[in-house]
Amino acid sequence: MQSNNKLRMAIRATAAAAMLGAASQAGAVNFTAGDYDMAVYGYARFNASYDIDENVSSSTRSFNYNAINVGAAEDNEATGYFGADAFQSRIGVKATSPEGVMVNIEGDFRGGGGGTLRLRHAYGSYKSVLAGQTWSNFTSFVGNTSTLDFDSLPGLAGYQSRTAQIRYTAGPLSISAEDPQNSITNAGAAAKDGMPALTARIEDSAGGFSYSAAVLAQMLGYDTGTDDESEFGFATFVAGKMAITDMITVQGTLSYSDGANSYLYRSSTASAYVDGTGSIETISGYGGSIGTGINLGGGRSINIGYGTVMVDIDDAVTDGALTGGDTESISALMANYKWTPVKNVMMGVEAQYGQRETQNGDDGDASRLLFAAQYNF
Structure with a gap:
């Protein structure tokens, strides 16, 4: 029983670190101010990239898949682009009152394309109720491979x-009403949000297996004053992580959306479009990822992952809302090596390969290398 509990804790910690960049509260500076328990935490992060065959890096040196040239443009691209920044660096503060009210405010420097403070978290929680800005309830890190x-x-x-x-959270179940993430092509300024996005998620573990599943519903609409149309959109996902041995984990995700492509990760396609008759037509899509993490001991690890996302825009192209040059699918393969030379310091190198295909069948690819150094406190 004790080993199972330790394994569950390890899996959850790994899943969180995949997205939080190992900025765990365990490394925070803790102190007491009056009756409040305080924690100041964050990290300084250096990211560098070398784009081998075309310029596809964005702020924090992340892969911009939509910058991959396709078709004839891929044959005339320049090669060899280097860049570096520290915009991912962040700082946060947590305060917990004697009554158990917790407040968290956190920011990084990715705002405005990089270099200005961006609000990440600003929320409070008491018992089972949370209000403010933080990770969407329609999110899980359980199936993420560390990149x-x-x-x-x-x-x-x-x-x-x-x-x-x-x-509101009760055990493994959490429900939320959230600011919706809608996008409707051809609606322009008439687009509107008629209701919050409603979500429900379950996340738990059993033995060496951790899992999560969620659903989301939202309303897309527009109102010109004379025409008022709306349509429901929804999305769902499942995610899981399995410990194969003490050293090796395998994890993955599956997602589907129809009229909610803002919740289909790394899809840049609108959730719906307005056709020639004024009706709202939803756009569907799906995505998934799979990967493995190998703990080599001594603060060293190898991570290998693959992810893809595809949207069905054939009808939107036929109706003239989108063009054949719009992105239909992207996919990526990565492998990295991470090591911890001393406590609270992480360094790593990563190789990435990405592909993009448009609706008319044009495609292209790009390869790149990353280096990162992160100093936590």
């Missing part, structure tokens, strides 16, 4: 970002 790329692989479970919400 150096801040934005990670396409096809991960759910929104993989933060949004304003109110959430």
Whole structure:
């Protein structure tokens, strides 16, 4: 029983570190201010990238898959691009009152394309109720493979970002009402949100297996004053991680959306479009990822992962809302080596290969290398 509990804790810690970049509260600076328990935490992070065959890096040196050239453009691209920044660096503060009210405010420097403070978390929680901005309830890190790329692989479970919400949690079940992430092509300024995005998620573990599943529903609409149309969209995902041995884990995710592509991770396609008759037509898509983590001991690990996302835009192209040059699918393969030379310091190297295909069949690919150094406190 004790070994199973330790294994569950290890799996959960690994899943969280995959997205939080190992900025765990265990390394925070803890102190007492009056009656409050305080924690200040964060890290300084250096990221560097070398794009081998075309310029596909964005802020924090993350892979910008939509920058991959396709078709004839791929034959005329320049090669060899280097870049580095420290925009991923972050700082956060947690305060817990004697009554058990916890407040968390955290930011990093990715705002405005990089270099200005960006609000990540700003929420409070008391017992089972949370309100404010934090990770969407339609998110799970359980099935994520640890990457150096801040934005990670396409096809991960759910929104993989933060949004304003109110959430209630009871054991492994959590429900929320959130600021919706809608996008409707051809709606323009008439687009509107008629209701919050509603989510329900279950996340738990049993023995060496951790799992999560969630559903989301939202309303897409537009109102011109004379025309008022709306349509429901939904999304769902499952994610899991299995400890094969004390050294090796295997993890993966599956996602599907229809009218909610903002929640289909790394998809850049709208959730719906307005056709020639004024009706809202939803766009569907799916994604997934699979990977393995190998703990070599001594603070060293190897991680290998693959992710993909695809949207069905054939009808949107036929109706003239999108073009054949719009992205239909992206996929990526990565492998990294991470090591901890001293406590609270992580360094790593990562190789990435990405592909993009448009609706008309044009495709292209790009390869790149990453290096990262992170100093936690």
